[in-house]
Amino acid sequence: MNAPEKYEVTAHQWEHGWELHVDGLGVTQVSALDKADRQVREYICTVLDLDEYDGRVVIVPEVGAIADTIRTMHELTDSIAELQAKSSATRNEAVQQMRAFGLSYADIAGALGVSKGRVSQIVNA
Secondary structure, X not given: OOOOOEEXXXXXXXXXXXXXXXXXXXXXXXXXXXXXXXXXXXXXXXXXXXXXXXXXXXXEEOOOOHHHHXXXXXXXXXXXXXXXXXXXXXXXXXXXXXXXXXXXXHHHHHHHOOOHHHHHHHHOO
């Protein structure tokens, strides 16, 4: 079974720490939430027989309305990551187009607000 790119984990507090309900897989436990990411990754690997899981793990503690705020924060973080990837791809495309047009590294760097070294890295990638 292939693991998805992201697992949402709902954390429920109990007397010994936290129960971690891993979306679609089951439940594991930790004593404190700072250990949850590692525990969930190990759990995913055990259940799916993987060497490692390098996808995203989103821990959402169910503590009143705070859970909604945390989910919103994670959604915004995902949106930012998507926009950064699109921005990077668009910048790389712009560099290639400007270079094909005959502009110098210095002119490209100035137009895009990056260093000449970054332009060189993009051109030579």
